[in-house]
Amino acid sequence: MSERLDDPRPDDVLQTAARVLARSAKLAVFTGAGVSKESGIPTFREPETGLWAQYDPMQLATPEAYRKDPAFVWSWYEHRFGVAADAEPNPGHLAIAELERLLPRVVVITQNIDGLHQRAGSSQVIELHGSMHSFRCIDGRHRGYSWDDFAEQKEKPPRCPECGDYLRPEVVWFGEGLPPDAFNAAQRLSAGCDVMLIVGTSGVVYPAAAMPMVAKEAGATVIDVNPERDALSQTCDLFLRGPGGEVLPELVLAVRSHLEA
Numbered sequence: 038m039s040e041r042l043d044d045p046r047p048d049d050v051l052q053t054a055a056r057v058l059a060r061s062a063k064l065a066v067f068t069g070a071g072v073s074k075e076s077g078i079p080t081f082r083e084p085e086t087g088l089w090a091q092y093d094p095m096q097l098a099t100p101e102a103y104r105k106d107p108a109f110v111w112s113w114y115e116h117r118f119g120v121a122a123d124a125e126p127n128p129g130h131l132a133i134a135e136l137e138r139l140l141p142r143v144v145v146i147t148q149n150i151d152g153l154h155q156r157a158g159s160s161q162v163i164e165l166h167g168s169m170h171s172f173r174c175i176d177g178r179h180r181g182y183s184w185d186d187f188a189e190q191k192e193k194p195p196r197c198p199e200c201g202d203y204l205r206p207e208v209v210w211f212g213e214g215l216p217p218d219a220f221n222a223a224q225r226l227s228a229g230c231d232v233m234l235i236v237g238t239s240g241v242v243y244p245a246a247a248m249p250m251v252a253k254e255a256g257a258t259v260i261d262v263n264p265e266r267d268a269l270s271q272t273c274d275l276f277l278r279g280p281g282g283e284v285l286p287e288l289v290l291a292v293r294s295h296l297e298a
């Protein structure tokens with residue numbers, strides 16, 4: 038699709054996006070922190086409310102930071118994981134899960150670690166930046182621990198039950214490679230989709246942010262849902278301005294109408 042449709046007639050854009058989605062045989066949904074904002078989980082880069090507006094990512098989200106001050110980094114993650122554990126999927130997550138019931142093939146490629154897509158009912162979820170539900174020892178020899186595996190330990194950070202090193206969350210920090218299986222699958226599915234629906238990412242963190250371009254270069258129609266224009270909305274075919282929790286349920290309703298027509 039070469040025509041750019043934008044804000045002046047938002048309802049037309051929504052209907053066009055719904056028509057494109059209703060015809061999709063292979064949909065890839067690419068999400069970031071914004072999709073979970075309405076669940077009460079802060080984003081990273083929004084001015085004032087974003088985590089990186091309050092904290093220095095180099096002091097918290099790098100392997101060097103963890104080596105330097107493990108107790109500090111652990112306590113920050115413990116706090117954040119507590120917020121995310123108390124959160125519920127919002128109407129945006131639920132609408133994305135609903136798409137799986139309406140369309141032939143839907144996969145979610147997420148940068149989020151909160152597990153809310155899965156809790157909303159999405160069954161094909163690729164986690165590019167890891168998961169807050171999994172922990173490993175620092176050098177990665179022992180993986181896949183859950184909170185329950187060290188709930189009894191008083192020490193913070195807790196120790197690996199096998200080697201005694203500190204445990205850390207199995208999330209991807211700056212300077213670290215993405216989980217190879219997830220990254221390869223995301224690339225393959227982005228290159229093979231006919232539509233990519235982007236929700237709630239600023240699109241500045243690579244290599245994840247390359248997925249929409251991979252999809253676009255392979256010929257997919259790219260739709261972006263975001264309250265603000267940003268790096269990715271410049272390259273998308275259709276931009277739907279607004280919060281995911283409002284736009285996505287409307288979009289799914291419109292997809293349903295197109296499928297029933």
Ligand code: BJW
Pocket residue numbers: 068069070071072074075080081082083087098148149150166208209210211212213214215236237238239240241242243244262263264265267279280281282
């Ligand atoms: C709504 C909404 C609503 C609001 N509805 N939308 C220059 C310097 C240093 C490094 C680099 C550099 N250039 C490139 C790099 C590499 C670096 C990078 O990309 N840095 C850039 C930031 C400059 N990348 C890496 O280091 C990556 N690794 C790597 O490159 O490895 C190389 C390697 C290969 C092989 C071996 C070894 C190494 C790793 C990146 C890891 C990112 N990790 C984090 C933390 C995860 C764990 C945790 O949660 O703590 O991932 S950082 C953070 O950013 C998190 C996110 O997944 C990621 C993306 O953020 P996201 O989701 O886009 O959120 P925001 O806040 O940016 O945007 C929110 C959006 O939502 C906004 O658009 C809002 O408008 C919108 N929104 N409300 C819908 N209601």
